[in-house]
């Protein structure tokens with residue numbers, strides 16, 4: 001059987017006759033590219049994920065407990081200095097790298113372009129989200145007399161736009177040789193009948209497979225090997241959209257070293273018991289972030305003997321790993337969650353359809369689902385006003401307006417101190 005015939009058999013087996021029709025219409029390079037893509041896609045996996053969207057989520061018997069943390073503001077001067085010194089040593093000696101996850105679609109913000117290219121209206125002139133991240137790294141470089149290698153994860157969809165933007169802005173002055181851009185893995189988008197969407201360029205439409213893809217993509221892209229060559233021992237992984245993200249917090253790093261753990265994370269306390277954020281807990285003895293929808297109401301409101309929420313430490317995408325932890329996580333399969341989203345596609349007549357309502361499933365793994373592969377995690381509670389100002393929604397909570405306000409207040413306080 002020739003290659004095309006094999007592909008047709010496969011597509012028919014999985015009920016993808018519209019793609020058979022597309023394949024028959026294409027010629028030359030376009031046909032070859034579609035055949036390559038069909039070879040690469042794991043149809044069995046996609047159909048299983050699609051079938052799961054029809055099933056009730058199985059609630060397993062899980063033992064959920066609260067998890068310990070240290071409050072940065074309550075550390076003694078001695079302890080803080082001890083942590084800072086441990087952390088500083090690692091950064092000064094060039095054993096620290098930073099990863100920015102910038103492969104998301106940013107659908108809620110609705111900005112035309114990768115989220116990092118969004119300009120936040122701060123201090124009149126405005127600053128791009130990538131520029132704000134760069135400022136934070138440059139500050140650490142100056143303080144610790146080093147150049148921190150910066151790895152930026154894009155998606156196939158936004159890679160070109162990201163690279164062009166960073167080139168055009170000359171990486172905002174960050175040493176270009178210290179920046180590595182790598183692309184994350186993708187999965188096809190599937191409609192409500194289990195049919196794969198077709199993209200404008202006459203291929204199967206795929207989208208980034210969630211920020212949990214960071215670990216395996218670091219390995220597959222060669223970035224993990226590159227880190228090892230550079231002698232990196234600790235890796236920070238953070239999001240692109242928190243304008244108060246501290247990517248080189250020596251207290252967090254020192255605490256992780258002191259506690260001899262493989263992973264650590266900065267949290268902020270929940271704004272109220274029902275804030276829609278994932279919180280840290282221990283599930284069946286392992287660290288875990290439990291989504292707000294999965295946390296029973298009585299647990300969401302439960303307080304400890306000091307009147308603090310027992311499940312109050314929110315995950316803010318501010319995570320730290322040993323290089324071995326990244327390697328381990330990169331080899332473990334993560335579960336996929338499905339999100340029902342609006343995605344445009346090409347119909348059987350070759351016309352583009354731009355849906356007004358969600359029409360298809362996107363499958364995503366989450367970065368924090370890897371925590372349960374480890375026995376322990378060190379959590380440092382930061383402060384919302386110092387550490388967390390996300391740009392998620394176009395308006396309202398976690399929007400450019402709230403982020404601008406928090407950013408300017410923070411920097412006004414810092415400038416007053418100096």
Ligand code: UTP
Nearest residue numbers: 101102103104105106107108208210211239240
């Ligand atoms: P979010 O889950 O907030 O998603 O990503 P998003 O794509 O930015 O926005 P919406 O949900 O479409 O509105 C949190 C972080 O994870 C990254 C994002 O770029 C952001 O830094 N991310 C998300 C990836 O790198 N890849 C993905 O596939 C998804």
